[in-house]
Each structure stands twice: as C-alpha cells, then as structure tokens.
Amino acid sequence: MNENMNAPGFAARRAATQLVHGVLQRGRPLDEALDDPKSPFAALDQRDRALARAIAGTTLRRLGNLRAVVARYLRKPLDPRGSLESILLTGAAQLLLMDVPDHAAVGVAVDQANADRQARPFAGLVNAVLRNIAREREELSTFIADTSRDVPEWLQARRVKAWGAEGAKAIAEGERNEPPLDITVKTDPAGWAEKFGGRALPTGTVRLVPHGPVMELPGFSDGEWWVQDAAAALPAQLLHAKPGMRIADLCAAPGGKTAQLAAAGADVTAVDRSAPRLRRLTENLKRLGLEAQTIAADAAALHTAPFDAILLDAPCSATGTIRRHPDVAWLKSEKDIASLADLQTRLLDGAVRLLKPGGILVYSTCSLEPEEGENQIEALLTRNPDLERDAVRPEEVPGLESAINDKGELRTLPSHLPNPEPRLAGLDGFFAARLVRR
Numbered sequence: 562m563n564e565n566m567n568a569p570g571f572a573a574r575r576a577a578t579q580l581v582h583g584v585l586q587r588g589r590p591l592d593e594a595l596d597d598p599k600s601p602f603a604a605l606d607q608r609d610r611a612l613a614r615a616i617a618g619t620t621l622r623r624l625g626n627l628r629a630v631v632a633r634y635l636r637k638p639l640d641p642r643g644s645l646e647s648i649l650l651t652g653a654a655q656l657l658l659m660d661v662p663d664h665a666a667v668g669v670a671v672d673q674a675n676a677d678r679q680a681r682p683f684a685g686l687v688n689a690v691l692r693n694i695a696r697e698r699e700e701l702s703t704f705i706a707d708t709s710r711d712v713p714e715w716l717q718a719r720r721v722k723a724w725g726a727e728g729a730k731a732i733a734e735g736e737r738n739e740p741p742l743d744i745t746v747k748t749d750p751a752g753w754a755e756k757f758g759g760r761a762l763p764t765g766t767v768r769l770v771p772h773g774p775v776m777e778l779p780g781f782s783d784g785e786w787w788v789q790d791a792a793a794a795l796p797a798q799l800l801h802a803k804p805g806m807r808i809a810d811l812c813a814a815p816g817g818k819t820a821q822l823a824a825a826g827a828d829v830t831a832v833d834r835s836a837p838r839l840r841r842l843t844e845n846l847k848r849l850g851l852e853a854q855t856i857a858a859d860a861a862a863l864h865t866a867p868f869d870a871i872l873l874d875a876p877c878s879a880t881g882t883i884r885r886h887p888d889v890a891w892l893k894s895e896k897d898i899a900s901l902a903d904l905q906t907r908l909l910d911g912a913v914r915l916l917k918p919g920g921i922l923v924y925s926t927c928s929l930e931p932e933e934g935e936n937q938i939e940a941l942l943t944r945n946p947d948l949e950r951d952a953v954r955p956e957e958v959p960g961l962e963s964a965i966n967d968k969g970e971l972r973t974l975p976s977h978l979p980n981p982e983p984r985l986a987g988l989d990g991f992f993a994a995r996l997v998r999r
C-alpha cells in the first residue's frame with residue numbers, strides 16, 4: 562500500500578471519487594452506492610462518510626460547471642474509462658465550492674491518481690490542473706455562478722421551454738443548496754419541531770437541518786415519524802383520508818404516502834409492481850406500527866372491487882428531486898421521459914377503471930416535465946368525459962398557495978418556500994392533480 566493512502570482524508574476522498582465515478586461511468590444511482598454494505602463508503606467512520614457524501618453531492622450538483630472548468634485546462638478530452646475525470650472533478654469541487662484547504666484538495670487528488678493504475682501516468686496532470694484552478698479561483702467562481710450549466714444541456718433546454726429563462730434559473734438556484742431534512746410526524750408537528758430545534762411548516766411537515774444519521778434521531782425507532790420531502794407529503798393530504806374510506810395507493814413503495822393514508826385511519830391497499838420494494842414498504846409500515854394490505858402487481862392491469870379513492874404516485878423521471886438526488890440529472894435522458902409518460906398514461910387509465918362513481922383520484926409525480934404532469938391530466942380528461950378536476954384550495958396548502966396553477970393543480974418548484982437560511986429553503990418539484998368521477 563502506498564503510504565499516502567493513509568494520509569488524513571484520503572479514504573473519504575477516494576470514496577467520494579468512486580461514488581462520482583459510479584454515477585458517471587457506470588450509471589449507478591448515488592443512493593444505491595451509499596446503501597451498499599460492501600462499498601468503500603460503508604467502511605468509513607461517520608465523519609469521513611459525511612465528508613465523502615458532501616464531496617460527491619457537491620460535485621454532482623454542479624457537475625456541468627465543474628466539467629467546463631476542468632476542460633479549460635485540458636488539451637484533449639479525458640479518457641472516460643478510468644477514474645481520472647472523477648478525481649479532477651471532486652478536486653475542483655473542493656477547491657471552488659467547499660471549505661477545504663488547497664493542499665488537502667490537491668495533495669490527496671494527486672495521491673489518488675498515484676494509487677490508481679490507470680490514472681497514475683496522469684498524476685502530474687492532476688497536480689497541474691488543480692493548482693491552476695486554485696490559482697484562478699476568483700475568476701472561476703464568477704464563471705461557475707452561471708446556473709444554466711449545472712444540468713445537462715437537454716434538461717436545461719426543456720426547463721427554459723417549460724418555465725422560461727427566469728424560472729429555469731430559480732429552479733437551478735434552489736437545487737444548488739443541500740436540502741433540509743423533512744419529516745412527516747404522526748402527531749404534534751409543533752412539539753417535534755421544538756424537540757429537533759427545527760420548524761413546523763404550515764402544511765404539517767417538520768423541517769430541520771440534517772445532522773448525523775437519521776436512524777439515531779429521537780422517535781425513529783419508536784416509529785413516530787418518517788422522512789418525506791414537504792412536497793411529497795402533499796398528494797396524500799389532498800385525499801383527506803379518514804376511517805372507513807377504502808383507498809388504493811397504486812404505486813406505493815417504499816410507502817411514505819401509504820403511511821400517511823394508514824395513519825389517517827383509512828383502509829389502504831398498497832400496490833406496487835416490485836416485490837422487493839413492497840417488502841421495504843411492509844418493513845417501513847411495521848416500524849411505524851401502521852397497516853395496509855399489499856398487492857405485488859402491475860397497477861395498470863389490476864382487477865379488484867372499486868375504491869372510494871385512489872392515489873397514483875406514478876413512476877417518473879424524478880427531475881423534481883435533483884436537489885436531493887443530483888445524480889438524477891446525469892442518469893436520465895430525454896428518451897426516458899417519453900417512455901415514462903407512456904407508462905403513466907397506462908397507469909392513469911388503469912386507475913380510472915378502479916374508481917367508484919363519486920370517487921376521488923389524486924395523480925402525482927416528482928417531475929418538472931409537463932409531459933409527466935399537466936399534459937397527462939389534460940389528455941386524461943379528454944379520454945374520460947366523466948372525470949373532472951377538483952381544484953386544490955389555497956387553505957389546503959398553506960404557505961404554498963402560489964403553487965396552485967390556474968387549473969387548480971399543484972405544481973411545486975425547488976424555488977418555492979424561500980428561507981434566509983438556505984439549508985431550510987425549498988422543496989422538491991412535484992405535480993399533483995385531484996379528479997372526481999361523476
């Protein structure tokens with residue numbers, strides 16, 4: 562073993578580089594790598610894990626800009642196979658965006674290159690590029706202030722088309738911040754907010770600045786609350802679930818919304834096509850002391866007795882969750898949006914078939930793409946004259962009244978819920994529409 566591999570911060574930075582490399586070269590979602598008990602990340606102590614996660618997250622959050630910065634100092638494009646690009650990107654992220662001393666960022670990046678057979682011949686290049694970046698930090702900081710470069714070009718172009726240049730900029734600014742930890746509590750949001758030193762949002766979510774592992778926070782093992790973005794908590798609320806109501810949650814796993822419906826006392830049937838994900842839902846409900854029937858099936862082809870209410874939180878491109886999952890921007894492609902939109906159409910038609918006359922359907926996605934939100938509902942209403950929108954009322958979403966569009970649908974954006982403390986600002990981009998069957 563190279564003695565520099567024992568240098569302080571080496572293991573954390575190498576894990577960060579591997580996390581970034583996994584996303585960029587192997588298409589591996591960041592969460593999957595973070596949860597892998599066999600990964601080098603899993604072997605780190607808590608402090609190093611936090612550092613590795615912060616470096617990888619910052620790198621992916623600003624990837625487009627960091628790639629443009631690194632490219633300025635290269636004569637030809639990097640060979641994408643080795644870890645060289647990820648070493649340079651994580652190094653640049655530390656120099657330009659994190660409070661890391663130059664010698665630590667540059668020195669450990671060079672050590673990483675030396676410890677990697679493919680990158681070793683380029684250790685001198687790593688040193689030169691990162692030293693140049695450190696030297697030109699001031700000019701580069703202005704360069705990377707341009708938010709339009711944070712996400713891939715195809716995604717930026719869609720955003721400008723859907724939300725205008727200013728809207729796209731506001732979304733990207735919202736995505737630059739590390740998100741808060743949002744939790745849904747069974748009861749007493751104000752009391753839990755006080756206990757955590759956080760705040761209770763008017764919609765009921767308890768919001769705090771994350772610190773340490775979630776599982777170690779008070780109330781987790783007692784099943785008093787679960788992690789759920791403030792926007793993700795809204796679709797289930799729109800159903801106003803109560804005891805005696807028979808509700809189907811058609812794309813239910815891992816169960817955040819099922820838990821809300823079950824906690825309200827409804828009789829919930831949780832459907833998901835993925836049996837392993839449904840097992841996770843069952844485990845989650847068990848921790849929370851809540852119950853639901855489960856069915857592992859394609860919800861579009863389900864035949865059961867009709868329901869009083871249906872929640873369809875459909876699989877989607879997840880482009881509304883980029884501030885929590887910055888890898889999504891680089892793992893998805895424009896083709897995915899078209900195929901997911903087809904699946905959503907099929908699932909919506911299946912949901913309508915399972916709805917009683919007078920029944921309520923809430924459709925939601927955590928996407929910013931109109932094809933997965935507004936356009937789906939427009940087309941569904943054309944196909945089904947017996948359905949109509951039941952407009953979301955301002956008093957149902959206190960603090961987020963401006964997220965209701967002129968059709969009465971909910972469209973949250975990462976730029977909503979501004980806060981002077983960036984770590985307490987924003988929420989995921991969600992679309993939700995409520996429909997009634999006449």
Ligand SMILES: C[S@@+](CC[C@H](N)C(=O)[O-])C[C@H]1O[C@@H](n2cnc3c(N)ncnc32)[C@H](O)[C@@H]1O
Pocket residue numbers: 811812813814815816817818819832833834835838858859860861874875876877908
């Ligand atoms: C956005 S996630 C649901 C999140 C969940 N509602 C929650 O709040 O925890 C979408 C889910 O849809 C499931 N899914 C995808 N296609 C499906 C289908 N045809 N039928 C049923 N479930 C499906 C996926 O396995 C995934 O668990």
